[in-house]
Structures are given as C-alpha cells and as structure tokens.
Amino acid sequence: MKIKKYVANSMPEAMKQIRAELGNDAVILNSKMVHTGGFLGFFKKKGIEVIAAVDPTPKAEPKLKEKAKKEPEKPSLKIEHGKEVINKSPEINTVIKPSEELLKELSELKGMIKNLSSPTSERISYPEPVQEAAKILTSQEVDNEIKEEILTILLEKWYLNGGQGANEVVKGWMKDLLSEKLAKVPFGEITFTKKYVNVVGPTGVGKTTTLAKMAAECSLKYKKKVALITTDTYRIAAIEQLKTYAKILSMPLEVCYNLDDFKKACDSFRDFDVVLIDTAGRNFRNKQYVEDLKGIIDYNNEMETFLVLALTAKQRDMEDIYEQFSTIDIDRFIFTKSDETSNYGAMLNLTHKYNKGIAYITTGQNVPDDMILANPNVVTKFIVGVE
Template identity: 60%
Template sequence: MKKFIGSSMSEAMKQIRAELGSEAVILNSREVVTGGFLGLFKKRTIEVIAAVDPKSTQQQIPTTKQKKIITPITEKSEWKPQPVPQDIQPIEPKPSSDVIKEISELKSLMKTMSVQNNGFSPAYPAAVQIMQKRLNDQEIDSSIQESILSSLLEKWYIAGANASIDKVYTWLEQELINRLNDIPFGGVSFSKKYINVVGPTGVGKTTTLAKIAAECVINYKKRVAFITTDTYRIAAIEQLKTYAKILNIPLEVCYTIEEFKKATEAFMDYDLVLIDTAGRNFRNKQYVEDLKKVIDFDKDIETLLVLSLTAKQRDMEDIYEQFSAIGIDKFIFTKADETSTYGAMYNMINKYNKGVAYMTNGQNVPDDMIAANPHALAKTIIGVENNERSS
C-alpha cells in the first residue's frame, strides 16, 4: 500500500502502474490544494492511495540478478551445510522516517474509512480484518479496538505487509495483554484477613465463596471461617452451612454490626475470614447502605464485586457505580460457560482500572474456577481455548 501524488489522475495512474504494476487497486483518492497567495496561484494535485498484493508484484517484477546455476543432486553426490561464521549477526530491518510517516498517514486513513463504514474498515489488510471481526464479535469498546488495530496495522507494514494469520493473532494477544500490565490480577493473596464478596442477586456469590474457601483450605492449608450477612434468604444460609460442614469451616450469621464485630473477635486466630452478603436489587441504593450497617469496612478487608458475564455491560456499569460507595478492589466474573462473548469483562477492567481475582465457568466446587491473569483473559477473548483461530 502506498500514496502517490500527481498533477492529474492520469499522471498518478502512470506512477502507480510503473511502481505497483497493472494489478494495483485504488483504495482512495482526493484533490489537494496547496500554496496560493490572496486566493491566487493555488496548486491543485491529486493524492491517490493504491495497494497491491505483494505476491503478485513479485511475480510481475523482472529481476536483473544473474541466474544461479543449479547442479542436480545425484545419488552419489553429498550436500553439506556450510557453517555460519560466529561473528556474523542477522540484521533486523528498521523502518525509515519516511516509512513511519507513511504508516501514520495510512492509519489515519483507515480510521476515517472505518468511521464511514460503521466501524468496519474494508481497507485493512485481510489478516487485520480478521482481528477486527474478532474484536467486534467480542463487543470490545470501539476506542479500545481503534488503538489495538492501529498497532496491528503498524506491525503489519513494518513486517513487510506479509505475516501469517497465526502471527497476527500473536500480535493481537500481546496487545490485549499490554493494556493490562499495570492492573493487579490474581486470587486471594492473604495480604488482607477479610474478604468481602458483594454483588446483585443471581450471580453466584455463595457458590463462588465456597470455591475460594475450598481453594484456601485444600491448596494452601489455611484456617478459614465464614461470616454471612445474607439474612434475607434462608436458603442462602443453609447452602453456606452445607459448604461449611463439608470443609469443616465455622460459620457465624450476623444481623447487626455488633454481631459482626463479635464474629471477627471469635475468628481472631483464623488466617482468612470470607464474608457472604445478600443478593439484592442493585438499583436500590438502600442495599448498599444496609451493608454499611452490618459490615465494619474499617477492618483489614478486601471487597470483591461479583458480576455475571451473561449480563449487559450497561448493567455491569450500573452495578459497579452502586457498589463503588463501599470501595471495590477487584472483580470476580462468573458464568463464563454460559456465554461466548467476553468483551464486557475487558471493557470493565479498562474503564475502572480494576483487576480480576477469579473467573468461574460452572457450579462444581472447588473446581470450575481459575485465578485470573492477563494471559488467560486475552486467550479467552481471542478464542484460543475455543479453537476459533481457524474460523
């Protein structure tokens, strides 16, 4: 892909045919006016963006190099590879300032054409278009897409406009990871004694809490206790009692902040105390106020907000805004097995600069849960786990 400037379209076409050959395709053209004084003596030129498949140009362009004489190998002949001198190092090609400038102009053009085509740019190279479709299908925010595709386009041309699909997928994965490098990820670190799990109804808070408890007891050999403030649903208390009995974990039910303080005193010698809260309508601000009346947030506490990946992103944002009054440290995303679209998770992390503690993908305790990290998140989004690279 290259930009040509001529005094007329016919002159620009001559340049294109001479340099790119007859297989070149016109992507965009416009009239450019430069110079002038008091409205006079303006110079009008035609600017044309043209492109050609590098493979087809290699077939068309004649070579002036002397042909190599190839001696056929007979059964008796032997071929031995010649050793490469140790002091010779491969030279990595570096883009010149002109190339960098042209890439910048092309990226700007792609952005304009993408806006004109409702977010999808047919002018991207085929491999980059595949990445754009993947990001679109995953519902990644347009601003994030624009930044990622811009970087992919730059890598594409610096690589000589010829890279495999697998290579471009690798670039995409790295771009997704790079944007998460400064955000904390991972499960329970035991830096805080109290883990408070909050969220709306139906997202799987109690089951997730049991998975975390099982991980800490079985894998880390920690002494763990439960506190539940979910006094609105008897079934929730019974469910947590069942998990507590299986894991041999003590449980305290707290209705007031005084009872909560007594429970924390009773569990003073434990390594970790996991706090379950009631699932209520997240649009009701009184719910958050009720939490403050039962849980002492001045304690050495970490709060994890549980969100279901089956929810709309707008609802996720409303939930976060509602619970931000008590302070959110990390997300837990549940029901990854009930959807094939994970972009909202990535968007929430970037928008609020909050990491992820865990991702869950089923009801089995203690299985069906992984401690989150940027690599796992990126692979989930680009579809590596679903073998979608070939699609």
C-alpha cells in the first residue's frame, strides 16, 4: 500500500493533488487543520494536512455491458458542499471488494494514524455520519485516546463499506465498538462469593440509599438472609435513614464506632448470608479519612468493596476520589444520579483507565426500584443513545 501526506490550502486542492498522484482509487485515512509559514510566530497560513493511501494491487477489469460501444468512464471522486462523493459509472455492473491484503494493511494503519495526528486536532474531512459520531463522543466527554481510536475504526469501516452507511448505521458500529472495549473488564452485581459487602465513597453520592437498594435486591430477588452495619457515626440523620430502611426490610442493623464494635457485629451476624456495610461520607481529599475507615472496618476479612461515584461530578474529581481509595481493594464501581445528568462518558473513561468494571447504575431515589444492573450494552446505550 502506498501512503502519502499532503498539505494544501483547502480540501478541494488536496483532493486534486491526491487524484493526480494516487488516482481515483485513493482513500482518505486522516486529515487535520495545520498552520504553515509565518514569521516569528505571526502571519501563519491555515491549511489542511491529509493522509491518503492507495492499494497498488492491480484490480480485475469490470465487465462491460455488451451493447456498450464506448469506453466507460472510471469512477470519479469529487467534493460537494464539503463532502466526499464517489460517482460510479452506470456502465460498471460489478463491485470490486477490497483485497485481504488491503484489509490487513488498513487495520495496521490505525496505530500509524494515531501517531500522525494530535488528539486535539480539528477534524474537517470526516464523512457526515462519522462526523455525527464524533459529535456524540465529544459531547459525552469521552477521553481523546478512546475517541481517536473509535473514530479511526469508524472511518476505516465507512470507506471499506464503499462510502455507504447512514448515521444510525455508523452509530450502531460505534455502540458495538464501545461494548467490545468495555467487555474487557469484569462487570456484575454482588457475587455472593464473599460474605461482607462494603460501599465507600465521598459525601453526597447516595451511598446509604444505594446500600438499601442492594439489600432489598439480595433479600427479595435472591432470598438471602441479610444484615446491615453502618460506620457512619458522623451524621445522626444517616443512621436514622438506614434504621428506617432496616425496619422496612426487616433486617437487623448494628452501629459501629470502632474496630471492636465491627468485630462484635460480624460475630453476631455469623449466621447471615450477606452483611452490607455503609460507611461515612467525608471529604475525599483528606487521606486520613481512608485511614479512619481501615481503623473501623476489617478489610482483611472476606470483603467485596464497591466505590460509589456520582455522574454529576467532574471526571477529574472522580479520578482523585479513586486515587484516595486505591489503598483499599476496590472491586467495581457503582455510578449514581444518572437521572440528574446527560453526560455519561466518565463511566467509559474510568472503566478503561482503572480496568474496573461497573456493578450498578442508579436512576433515582426510589428503593428498591431505581437501580439497574450494569453491563457493556447498558453503558454504551447511555453514551450513544441507541439500543
């Protein structure tokens, strides 16, 4: 495969250069805005850099209609309203598919394209359906690394599909690609392989309400014998809230102020199937908070721990929270307040960055209804907005 970079003042000018040198079979692999020339950083000209490629493998001659007496026109490539349009001659009645070698080489080009373009570069030559996909990923604040990878594959698929594919088709491709990426990490609810289930996180993310939903599911759906422990002794309202849930669900509750209290509670609940533990919400920037947790809860015991994060928070804050709690063995995330935002990219970003799956996503305050089991398809539906 022959690959070349072109720099021109505009896309039509670049396409003219590409046709002249590589022919009408060339494909656009990538493009970005660049600034050239200038003096001492001033008077730079705005242009476009395009990466194009062509497969030098000879192609089979297309069959011509028997009644045709003149040489058929070759497919031509032109620009209409900023879009690339392929004109196909009606004289050609066969479709030439890309060779296996071309498919392999295009796949290998994904890494090359990543090195050739900046994540923050301005794209102007994506076909319209791919451009729409780019807008979705950008609006959902998907990390640039993931966005560039997905868009590169979408562009490749679009060209290999003969420049065909409506917006919904490309969105479907994108959803499949995101689901495949998420499927690399373990998702799932409480495993019941460990007796103790602990939820941790900063203040205001809805840990206590989420714990009540989990307790109800364990009892009503899985018929488990459930007990509750709270170490949130900093807020009287939190203890009363959990006492109310415990009474409604007919579950025993113990309040623990120190590690001895915790061990006594665990001993009193030795005949229960699962014990759910609520923790205090404190300032996550204070490292002492996590150390205080270790002083109350025995994390060396058979413990499954979920980090609760609110989707209304900034991703930078979510990352800081994770780093603070990273001294505790976090099994999976729980994301809350999905009903209070329209931005869900952080679920994908954090899962990818920390290689941690998601257990649940909460959709409101109602116990036990407003909580759904997370899986790759559920998360991508939030992001892409298609089934």
